[in-house]
Amino acid sequence: MNDQARRTRWVLTVALIVQFLVALDMSVVNVALPDMRDDLGFTPDGLQWVVGAYALTFGGLLMLGGRLTDILGRRRILVAGLVLFxxxxxxxxxxxxxxxxxxxxxxQGIGAAALAPGAFTLITVTYPAGPERSKALGMWGMAGAAGGAVGVLAGGLLTDVAGWRAVMLVNVPIVVFALFGVVRAALPVAPDRATGPRLDVAGALLVTAGMSLLVLGVTRTEAHGWSAPSTLLTLGAALALLVAFALVERRVHEPLLRLGLLANRPVLGANLFSLLLSSTQFASFYFCSLYMQQVLGYGASKTGAAFLPFCVGVVAGSLIGTKAVAVVGIRLLLVAGGLLGTAGIALFAMTATPDGSFALSILGPSLLGSVGIGLCFIPLGTAATKDVVPSEAGMASGLLNSSRQIGGSLGLAALVTVAASISAGSSTPAALAEGYRAAYWVCAGLLALASATAMALLPGRDRPTATATAAVTDRTPAAAWRDLQKNSEEF
Incomplete structure (x- = not known):
């Protein structure tokens, strides 16, 4: 293996580790929350901020992290993010x-906001469009899914064996290895352009404050409700700041988010799909965990182990998607994945009864839904960066990660309210199961809407342009066929 191939492998390794790490810490603390409460003396209202503080800074700073990656270079931002994390x-x-x-x-959330865009752009700028990028994006998607699933399993096992502190300390050796990988990958210190763009300070302040208030307002709805004055005031302020951000971005020369990026239909479609997909994925994961513990009576370790089929299904779906995207294209693969995921979540809704079983209520729906979700990762990442210039790769990545994080926060908060309204404050297994089933049905509807969005906004397979066709006709039949194959593999 030559030096370039070795560096490329280390680049991919760093991207996968970072994606795994960020996803891991979205879920690893959940099972440990009761032990944290008992050991440190959290109040019921205070305990939610162990999760909320991470989501707040992560979601609020993602756009800024993506743009800083473009300005200062991926190596600087990755190292800074890893050290902070x-x-x-x-x-x-x-x-x-x-x-x-x-x-x-x-x-940790600040570090994650720096890491997530950098990890994604490592892939999009290292691998040219085509099968190699599709394969790398498939592995990137699998790393995120594995991080989320392993987080639940590891959280239960570590808490049972070594106490809640282990769920925090487990990140340290992973970070050390990632830093070693950054060195071995020999990432350039300078950004892609010799004269990097200037940071849009006004835009950075407005979008960070707006996104932070949006996540804060949504996070507080579980405790205060959607109609509480404090909730409405927070969400109203977030909306005003984000509108002001959009107005500023239209006027500055080098914006934090070039609004014209959203005129790119694949980019717009990918972000809307990501928003809806993450809304359903985060909420379904959350309600499945509660269903197993509060209705079926599973312990922490058993609950974590029960999520392993979901992880296997996502890996299988991603592997299938890696091969299928060149054949069927972005749009059809996202539609198929979304509809398969919808079927899996609908099966959850039908079988999540008080007397449910692992095989019927967990295993079957998990495998069906997770394969569908896995199918979506490769075309989603491809669409989100299609026709985006390298100097804006961090911007596009920050936008995609923001839509995922905000979608997850919004969906979870809204669906917690749905479940609570159906269960009407009762903690009996029957009432809880009824609330979870209602939330699952809403999740299925949102994912079906995501499939419709993909069908409306995303392109099918690429067709050769007139220029390309003319060039092909001047060549031998064998060469022309190779060129057409290469064009078709762009997706």
């Missing part, structure tokens, strides 16, 4: 007060 994880595993743990989780 690893340091916060170490401190979080040693803290002795609720406030300190919440602060550590907030800093």
């Amino acid at each position: 690893g340091g916060a994880s170490l401190i979080g595993g040693l803290v002795q007060s609720p406030g300190a743990l919440i602060a550590a989780r907030a800093v």
